[in-house]
Amino acid sequence: MAVATWLWFLKMKSNNMPDQFYIQDWIRIKNGRIFTGEKLIFESTEKNLTCFLKACYDFLDIKYPKFHKMDGLSKLGILASEPIFNKYELTKETALVFSNNASSLETDLQFQKTTNTFSSPSLFIYTLPNIVLGEISIKYKLQSENAFFISECFQADLLKDYTESLLNLGKAPDVLCGWLDLQNGEYDVFLCLVSKEKNILFSEENLKNLYYAENEKPTH
Amino acid sequence: MKLYLLDDAIISPLGFSSEDNLKAIRKGKSGLKIQQRPEIFKNCFYAGIIDELLLNKAFSKIAVNGNFTKLEKMILLAVHQVLDKNKNLDLTGTALIIATTKGNINLLKESSGFSENRLKLGDLGKLVSDFFGFTQTPIIISNACISGGLGLVVARRLGISKKIKNAIVVGADLVSDFVITGFNSLQALSSQACKPFSKNRDGISLGEAAAAVLVSMEKPQKSENISLIGEASTNDANHISGPSRSGEGLYKSIQKGLKEASISADKIDFLSAHGTATVYNDEMESMAFYRSGLQETPLHSLKAYYGHTLGASALLECIITKHSMLNSELLLSKNFEELGVSKPINVIRENQKKIINYALKTASGFGGCNLALVFKNEKQ
Numbered sequence: 001m002a003v004a005t006w007l008w009f010l011k012m013k014s015n016n017m018p019d020q021f022y023i024q025d026w027i028r029i030k031n032g033r034i035f036t037g038e039k040l041i042f043e044s045t046e047k048n049l050t051c052f053l054k055a056c057y058d059f060l061d062i063k064y065p066k067f068h069k070m071d072g073l074s075k076l077g078i079l080a081s082e083p084i085f086n087k088y089e090l091t092k093e094t095a096l097v098f099s100n101n102a103s104s105l106e107t108d109l110q111f112q113k114t115t116n117t118f119s120s121p122s123l124f125i126y127t128l129p130n131i132v133l134g135e136i137s138i139k140y141k142l143q144s145e146n147a148f149f150i151s152e153c154f155q156a157d158l159l160k161d162y163t164e165s166l167l168n169l170g171k172a173p174d175v176l177c178g179w180l181d182l183q184n185g186e187y188d189v190f191l192c193l194v195s196k197e198k199n200i201l202f203s204e205e206n207l208k209n210l211y212y213a214e215n216e217k218p219t220h
Numbered sequence: 221m222k223l224y225l226l227d228d229a230i231i232s233p234l235g236f237s238s239e240d241n242l243k244a245i246r247k248g249k250s251g252l253k254i255q256q257r258p259e260i261f262k263n264c265f266y267a268g269i270i271d272e273l274l275l276n277k278a279f280s281k282i283a284v285n286g287n288f289t290k291l292e293k294m295i296l297l298a299v300h301q302v303l304d305k306n307k308n309l310d311l312t313g314t315a316l317i318i319a320t321t322k323g324n325i326n327l328l329k330e331s332s333g334f335s336e337n338r339l340k341l342g343d344l345g346k347l348v349s350d351f352f353g354f355t356q357t358p359i360i361i362s363n364a365c366i367s368g369g370l371g372l373v374v375a376r377r378l379g380i381s382k383k384i385k386n387a388i389v390v391g392a393d394l395v396s397d398f399v400i401t402g403f404n405s406l407q408a409l410s411s412q413a414c415k416p417f418s419k420n421r422d423g424i425s426l427g428e429a430a431a432a433v434l435v436s437m438e439k440p441q442k443s444e445n446i447s448l449i450g451e452a453s454t455n456d457a458n459h460i461s462g463p464s465r466s467g468e469g470l471y472k473s474i475q476k477g478l479k480e481a482s483i484s485a486d487k488i489d490f491l492s493a494h495g496t497a498t499v500y501n502d503e504m505e506s507m508a509f510y511r512s513g514l515q516e517t518p519l520h521s522l523k524a525y526y527g528h529t530l531g532a533s534a535l536l537e538c539i540i541t542k543h544s545m546l547n548s549e550l551l552l553s554k555n556f557e558e559l560g561v562s563k564p565i566n567v568i569r570e571n572q573k574k575i576i577n578y579a580l581k582t583a584s585g586f587g588g589c590n591l592a593l594v595f596k597n598e599k600q
Contacts, residue, residue, distance in 0.1 A: 092457075096455075101340070101342055102340070103323075103340075103341050103362055105339065105340075108322075108325065108328060108398070109328070111398070111402065112328050112329060112398065115260065115329075115397070115398070115401045119401045119402065119404070119405035120405065121402075121405040121406045121407075121461075124401075124402035124403075124405050124406060125406075125460055125461045125586060127322075127398075127402065128321060128362070128364045128586055128587060129362050129363075130362065130363045130364050130585075130586075130587040130589060131364075131460050131586065131587045132587075133363075133455065133587055133589070134455060134456075134457075134459075134460040134586070134587030134588040134589070135460060137455040137456075137457040137588060138457050138458065138459070138460070138588070141457055142455060142457055143454055143455055143456070143457050143468070143469060143472060144454065144455060145452075145453050145454070145455075146363065146453060146455050146587070146589055147361065147363055147370060147374065147453075148361070148362055148363045149359065149360060149361060149362075150341040150342055150345075150360040150361075150362050151342055151345075151357065151360060152340075152342035152343075152345075152346065155357060157357075158357070158359060161378055161381060161383045162374065162377065162378065164381060165377040165378055165380065165381040165383070166377070168381060169377060169380060169381075171377075171452070
């Protein structure tokens with residue numbers, strides 16, 4: 001497989017570089033599929049967002065009743081984080097650096113609709129994109145640095161620069177960073193765990209390659 | 221490593237420049253006025269809303285009013301003022317950092333002839349960037365009510381990492397029907413002008429503002445400068461809509477911020493608190509300040525002057541802190557009556573002169589986020 005060869009090459013290449021950070025692992029959720037690293041772990045033809053998210057929840061065997069009260073963006077955040085926090089013993093200092101295009105627009109629209117009748121306070125809380133960072137922090141007991149950025153499209157340079165600054169300044173020992181977008185029922189999730197553990201070199205180019213690997217190639 | 225705070229601007233109901241805002245605060249003026257929006261909220265409430273006629277008058281000097289939303293005009297006006305004082309600034313080497321919680325959210329209810337893309341924060345960033353000719357992709361932060369302060373923090377961290385040299389950091393939010401309805405649904409709106417840290421406080425007053433500041437990693441050629449020398453943000457991991465009762469995340473942020481600044485709590489001469497005037501927020505802050513040994517440190521909340529300006533608040537309050545430091549003045553915490561938090565804190569009751577060598581600014585927000593920033597007054 002071309003992707004596997006390329007990944008092997010990247011690992012070899014990164015072995016000789018001192019004082020570097022690495023993409024230790026990554027998660028991709030898009031078009032009904034969940035990938036952990038290059039491995040497809042779940043696939044569903046379910047088109048309804050709520051049903052798809054529930055199917056992922058069942059597949060990952062999450063057992064967290066609070067999940068069902070969350071909005072779509074927070075559910076996606078938990079689903080994408082679960083395999084990472086299951087697999088690795090991360091400290092509570094693990095930072096979260098997320099980004100997306102739509103902010104919390106999906107929930108904003110839902111809340112706006114309710115304002116004509118009864119405005120739901122629980123829905124209003126989710127009209128901030130960083131709430132998912134709070135939900136992940138609660139579920140995985142992180143007391144760490146959080147930041148939520150908004151950009152028109154996947155902004156690899158910002159994610160790399162800001163994540164690296166957290167690591168270099170000793171603000172966090174490792175960082176879960178990436179893209180978590182939801183609009184019009186379409187989801188696009190790419191999170192990666194960045195640390196000193198040797199693997200794929202944490203670079204702008206590699207971030208882009210991994211983000212676009214299971215995606216259409218960038219058009220601009 | 222230091223991030224220097226250079227020229228700044230505040231667009232608020234208290235005035236359309238930092239100077240006018242400071243003058244109004246010194247006189248004890250408040251931007252909060254009684255408001256009625258019977259279509260969304262049957263009770264009267266207080267909010268700090270910018271007069272659109274005055275805004276249009278000021279904005280017409282830089283561009284055509286009809287082409288921009290209220291929020292965009294506020295942001296553009298604030299940034300324009302800062303750039304106007306720095307005509308030689310190389311915009312190709314200057315980052316643009318925008319902090320907002322809800323951007324143009326008012327367009328969701330009524331588009332007012334603007335395209336629906338205008339709701340997108342990415343489009344807002346592009347609009348501001350293109351208006352002035354910034355060349356780097358704008359950095360947009362939407363991290364609840366710490367957003368504005370986090371903007372400074374992001375600038376400092378990227379600055380230390382040598383990714384940026386200078387940045388314009390701007391924070392802005394509106395008093396929209398969306399947020400009024402939301403905070404009302406949470407029963408968080410006060411029926412009076414908010415009373416931070418007071419016994420009879422009963423919630424927030426909302427406000428709108430845009431605040432902008434030019435920051436640089438290079439030391440300016442001035443005899444007195446204010447710099448950001450330590451900062452930290454920590455999530456409570458406790459609740460998404462309420463603060464940790466023990467102020468855990470805020471306490472940790474303060475500790476880490478002080479450690480990075482290499483100073484102890486007793487060196488802090490002034491503390492600019494978040495002080496939203498909700499029962500839980502102010503109580504939580506008193507816990508965190510007490511645990512940090514800051515119970516004697518003079519503090520204020522600016523919320524009774526401005527209301528809670530959400531994504532703009534922490535940045536606006538940093539700018540006022542900067543001027544307080546340069547002017548050696550403590551500004552009183554408006555609407556403070558009898559102390560109503562369980563730990564002793566030293567709320568400023570009168571404007572007074574005091575040399576401020578170090579100041580601390582804190583903020584907290586939904587999602588459990590907390591932020592602490594330590595500023596230093598550097599005299600030659």
